Amino acid sequence: MSTKAPPPLVYGAPPAELANIPAGALQVSPLVPGSARLEDFERASLDEVVMLAPAGTIERRYALALALRALRGNGHLVALAPKDRGGSRLGRELLAFGCTPAETGRRHHRVCSVQRPDILSGLDEAIREGGPRHIDNLALCTQPGIFSWDRIDPGTALLLANLPPLSGRGADFGCGLGILARAVLASDAVSALALVDLDRRAIEMARRNVGDPRATFLWADLRERPADLSRLDFVVMNPPFHDGGSEDQALGQSFIARAAEALRPGGTLWLTANTHLPYEAPLNAAFKTVALKAASGGYKIYEARK
Structure with a gap:
């Protein structure tokens, strides 16, 4: 019996020239009225997330942690941000969660691409810190x-x-x-x-x-x-x-x-x-x-x- 593939997610509005937004991606930014809640996706339920990461450190780590929690093993996360709005710290933050990001710089942004590893650390702490x-x-x-x-x-x-x-x-x-x-x-x-x-x-x-x-x-x-x-x-x-x-x-x-x-x-x-x-x-x-x-x-x- 076949099951429907989960939709890819997009958080915010990543510039199209910097990140490929998959067809049919479901928006999950809290700043887009009518979007879905990233918080509601179950652990290990998704294959792909593309994220324009928030500028605030606590908010950004919260969103990254939610995305990583929702990805399946070897699921793909692309996270990017302007260098002066959190981009310069993206790679280190993903490393701290246990990821091995491939990091590039383009158009004053840092772009990090990661495959979700089997073992992650610090997700629950970041989600608690950034939550209500x-x-x-x-x-x-x-x-x-x-x-x-x-x-x-x-x-x-x-x-x-x-x-x-x-x-x-x-x-x-x-x-x-x-x-x-x-x-x-x-x-x-x-x-x-x-x-x-x-x-x-x-x-x-x-x-x-x-x-x-x-x-x-x-x-x-x-x-x-x-x-x-x-x-x-x-x-x-x-x-x-x-x-x-x-x-x-x-x-x-x-x-x-x-x-x-x-x-x-x-x-x-x-x-x-x-x-x-x-x-x-x-x-x-x-x-x-x-x-x-x-x-x-x-x-x-x-x-x-x-």
């Missing part, structure tokens, strides 16, 4: 790789200090661990709050951290238009401004555009951002009134009314 945890200084569930996973970032702290009680239906764009959402839901006048994030891990942790029946959770890319967010009374957000390690001001501009589309006439956006980011023009283009509410420590807070 409760962190005491936040009193929240979190996971390495999520934005500001082990602290409250200063922009969010400034918004929390200036955010008034809100009311009606709203959304938290780029919700992260749910820190802003918890503050918003402290107001009994809030009837519903949609928490939206690109990162599946953030949505999973926010579900744990925001135990409120008024909250819903949406794993989505806000550069696109979520179909079920409209006629909102308010939006709060701390938009990202990096994509793949490089500053990308278009990300914040997309968040502002999505907020304007989702809000009803008279609805309000509360936004925190680094002082140097030029969001005033898109705010003024999309909203009737824009007011600077606070500026401190390199961050600024805006209230914009549609």
